[in-house]
Amino acid sequence: MSHSRQWFPEEKPTVSVVCHTYNHESFVRRALEGFLIQATGFPVEIIVHDDASTDRTPEIVQEFAVQYPECIFPILQEENQFSRGRRPKEFTFPRARGEFIAQCEGDDFWTDPGKLQKQVDAMRRHPHVNLCVHPAMRVAVGRGRQRKGFDHGDRECVVRPEAVIGRHDQFAPTASFLMRREAALEMLDWWLGSFPPPPVGDFFTEAIVGRNGVLYLPCIMAGYRRRVPNSYTKRFRQASSEELETRLARMLHFVERLRGMDGIPECALDQRLAYIRLNYALQFLAIGDRERFVHTSGKVRLRGHTCLQKALATMRRSTLAFAAGRRGFQILRRARD
Incomplete structure (x- = not known):
């Protein structure tokens, strides 16, 4: 050519x-x-x-x-x-x-x-x-x-x-x-x-x-x-619980480093931090790690997402709700893929 x-x-x-x-x-x-x-x-x-x-x-x-x-x-x-x-x-x-x-x-x-x-x-x-x-x-x-x-x-x-x-x-x-x-x-x-x-x-x-x-x-x-x-998404979904926990800590650390930088609004950073925790909590849900799901999702604070917050809280309280939520999330992910 x-x-x-x-x-x-x-x-x-x-x-x-x-x-x-x-x-x-x-x-x-x-x-x-x-x-x-x-x-x-x-x-x-x-x-x-x-x-x-x-x-x-x-x-x-x-x-x-x-x-x-x-x-x-x-x-x-x-x-x-x-x-x-x-x-x-x-x-x-x-x-x-x-x-x-x-x-x-x-x-x-x-x-x-x-x-x-x-x-x-x-x-x-x-x-x-x-x-x-x-x-x-x-x-x-x-x-x-x-x-x-x-x-x-x-x-x-x-x-x-x-x-x-x-x-x-x-x-x-x-x-x-x-x-x-x-x-x-x-x-x-x-x-x-x-x-x-x-x-x-x-x-x-x-x-x-x-x-x-x-x-x-x-x-x-x-x-x-x-x-x-070898894409980021593939590596993320194939990572172990321990690897995910390490990545989450690093991601939160680097996002926090953006605070105080000219032009970056604090409220937007708070929202992004909540979404990052949500993404990792859902991956812990997908792989069946209830302990890490409970710990991570418990720190999710999203404005305007009352139904989501209630669903996360229900899965934290109930093992049956956690199992049902895991199955539903896996079906939804496959459909979106």
Whole structure:
């Protein structure tokens, strides 16, 4: 295939596309092709980090890098860095030369050749905003089922931080993130200030980079794959009770660290902390760990969710209600998957 524009290495890129891969041999080719079809009026560089995949992902990345040496720059690890507590953005973000950084994991993909141009143009219209996002199609791996996700309306708008932070789940897909480089590096400095890092990074990108508001474009311009092996969701659901307990403590710790940061509302943080506890309580429910469910759900305080609070309290009091709630939750999860 040929890409939509000649990008010359002597030009400073306007956008640095950052792609993180690990055992994505079935998906990474489409991700790379989605970068290469971008039709822009500015130069783009593509930085691909592979974390010592055990499949053919590094070979595919290298194949593209050889074919497009003027714009694809691979970082191929020989030892897995994630297992050593290091995250891919530690290697990719500092290498980025662009005014903006666009993210897309190796198992996701872009569908619109005008994606980068539309986002950069929108960011020029809103110079005070550091993060631009958009909806994506949710694609269930192995099922072929697709549905629209991360839909927040049909018009361009700047979403306030409290609406982004105080949510039950992620506001936008990673494949939609376009950030100003300076704001992304500031977030990375905060990230690197602790070891080990947070168990999940997208929320902190939305909270820290998006604390001036998040620019939302209503166009579907990417695909977001679900049920991917080695994904965060898969690892979360397969984790033991002890691992979940450790992750929960780390997540609560890092969210608490956001208190006092300019632009991040306290009330939104309180709401997010409650949702985090709820997510982990439901996973303890799913795996049948009643003791940890009781402990974790007992600390959930959600405004405007009286029925949910009563259901949690009933399952804490009664083993029969806990067993019934577990069966119901498992059925609901399978239906949503």
